[in-house]
Amino acid sequence: MSSITRTGGRVAEPGSATPDGDSSIARRRKLAALEQNPSWVARRRQILDAATEVFRAKGYRATAVSDIAHALHSDRANIYYYFAGKADIFLTLVQPAVEDAALEIEAAAEATGSPTDRLLRAIEALTDCAHRHFPYLHLFVQEDLRYVIDENTEFEHALRQGRDRYESALRRIIEAGARSGEFRAEVDPTLLRFAVMGAVNWTHRWFAPHGRMTGAEVGRAFGDIFLRGFAATPPEA
Amino acid sequence: MSSITRTGGRVAEPGSATPDGDSSIARRRKLAALEQNPSWVARRRQILDAATEVFRAKGYRATAVSDIAHALHSDRANIYYYFAGKADIFLTLVQPAVEDAALEIEAAAEATGSPTDRLLRAIEALTDCAHRHFPYLHLFVQEDLRYVIDENTEFEHALRQGRDRYESALRRIIEAGARSGEFRAEVDPTLLRFAVMGAVNWTHRWFAPHGRMTGAEVGRAFGDIFLRGFAATPPEA
Numbered sequence: 001m002s003s004i005t006r007t008g009g010r011v012a013e014p015g016s017a018t019p020d021g022d023s024s025i026a027r028r029r030k031l032a033a034l035e036q037n038p039s040w041v042a043r044r045r046q047i048l049d050a051a052t053e054v055f056r057a058k059g060y061r062a063t064a065v066s067d068i069a070h071a072l073h074s075d076r077a078n079i080y081y082y083f084a085g086k087a088d089i090f091l092t093l094v095q096p097a098v099e100d101a102a103l104e105i106e107a108a109a110e111a112t113g114s115p116t117d118r119l120l121r122a123i124e125a126l127t128d129c130a131h132r133h134f135p136y137l138h139l140f141v142q143e144d145l146r147y148v149i150d151e152n153t154e155f156e157h158a159l160r161q162g163r164d165r166y167e168s169a170l171r172r173i174i175e176a177g178a179r180s181g182e183f184r185a186e187v188d189p190t191l192l193r194f195a196v197m198g199a200v201n202w203t204h205r206w207f208a209p210h211g212r213m214t215g216a217e218v219g220r221a222f223g224d225i226f227l228r229g230f231a232a233t234p235p236e237a
Numbered sequence: 238m239s240s241i242t243r244t245g246g247r248v249a250e251p252g253s254a255t256p257d258g259d260s261s262i263a264r265r266r267k268l269a270a271l272e273q274n275p276s277w278v279a280r281r282r283q284i285l286d287a288a289t290e291v292f293r294a295k296g297y298r299a300t301a302v303s304d305i306a307h308a309l310h311s312d313r314a315n316i317y318y319y320f321a322g323k324a325d326i327f328l329t330l331v332q333p334a335v336e337d338a339a340l341e342i343e344a345a346a347e348a349t350g351s352p353t354d355r356l357l358r359a360i361e362a363l364t365d366c367a368h369r370h371f372p373y374l375h376l377f378v379q380e381d382l383r384y385v386i387d388e389n390t391e392f393e394h395a396l397r398q399g400r401d402r403y404e405s406a407l408r409r410i411i412e413a414g415a416r417s418g419e420f421r422a423e424v425d426p427t428l429l430r431f432a433v434m435g436a437v438n439w440t441h442r443w444f445a446p447h448g449r450m451t452g453a454e455v456g457r458a459f460g461d462i463f464l465r466g467f468a469a470t471p472p473e474a
Contacts, residue, residue, distance in 0.1 A: 059296050182468070184465065191462065227467060
């Protein structure tokens with residue numbers, strides 16, 4: 001179980017200036033979440049969908065709960081009946097995708113095949129995951145976690161841990177390939193990792209779920225490019 | 238001459254709600270810009286440096302002129318004595334880098350070498366450009382221009398044209414390589430372009446100007462990975 005899963009639904013908005021400082025709203029929300037009334041569940045889904053569009057267009061930091069409310073012709077107080085705040089909405093959207101991606105790439109890193117097979121599997125798994133969870137993994141990838149995007153440290157920690165698991169698994173695969181001699185000695189493992197992460201993560205800028213290729217097909221095409229290069233006849237080094 | 242150059246210094250803030258609606262501030266700014274008084278120039282540089290940090294951490298859209306003023310322990314009115322607004326500051330920062338990158342990649346696209354040589358040159362030119370103009374090309378790349386980041390359409394147009402020149406030149410190089418048979422027939426030209434753009438543009442998340450490699454070295458390492466692949470002994474297709 002990852003910390004993302006554990007902290008997922010329980011991240012509160014920082015400070016008491018939000019309507020969540022009104023404990024009666026928080027109590028009503030918790031009660032409604034237990035009851036799972038179909039109209040409450042449906043409205044909650046509407047809020048998540050509207051929030052997805054706002055987060056994609058503006059990024060996490062520039063998004064306010066009032067922007068999400070505005071997209072629904074509603075007000076902030078209504079949103080707080082469904083979510084503790086912006087961090088809660090964001091984690092609800094991205095958490096399953098981030099958890100799945102981390103598990104997939106960790107499974108690839110621990111698989112029994114050669115480092116080449118493991119790297120190809122990891123690349124395909126990540127682009128496939130981005131497609132299956134579209135656009136939620138991309139919502140996560142577009143945030144630059146070198147900077148604090150929310151003062152809520154629990155939320156920040158959950159996101160950073162997702163990123164670290166992903167990067168660490170990819171590092172292990174590539175270092176194994178370099179050590180074994182399966183990867184060319186001239187290839188710098190760190191640069192290969194950055195090139196692969198770049199190609200895969202940059203899909204957040206162009207991939208469309210109903211385009212001419214599936215996520216898995218994109219991943220296989222990328223894997224082939226990274227494995228063999230683009231040259232029909234590689235020149236001598 | 239690109240439209241970025243032409244519109245560069247003259248983009249005004251939209252609306253009249255900003256202090257720039259006060260034409261006396263605009264007049265004083267224009268006069269100061271003509272005079273180039275050393276203390277005015279020095280203060281303008283301080284504002285640009287503070288704005289760079291704020292834009293990097295928050296992105297264009299989430300940044301307000303008051304955030305930049307706050308970083309300088311100053312106020313918005315003071316900033317408007319130096320710049321017409323946020324769009325003006327941003328273009329002043331990124332315009333030389335974007336113009337240089339576009340010219341470099343267009344020069345690579347029109348060079349006389351083989352498509353392979355042109356692609357390797359373009360990759361190296363872009364990462365070198367990101368280093369020489371650090372962090373201003375990255376400031377541009379981190380913005381997702383599929384979404385409107387500013388209601389000022391002239392500003393939006395200038396940024397989009399920079400991106401389009403860059404992408405179009407890269408497309409021409411890769412299509413030439415595919416047509417000539419120099420690139421493997423199995424490599425999808427669009428996917429190769431997205432993989433290269435991903436690796437190059439993703440440097441905005443990790444490249445440090447005083448790290449162990451220069452931008453040009455990163456570009457040469459990426460070029461080698463894309464040209465030959467990572468496999469020491471490529472498996473049969």
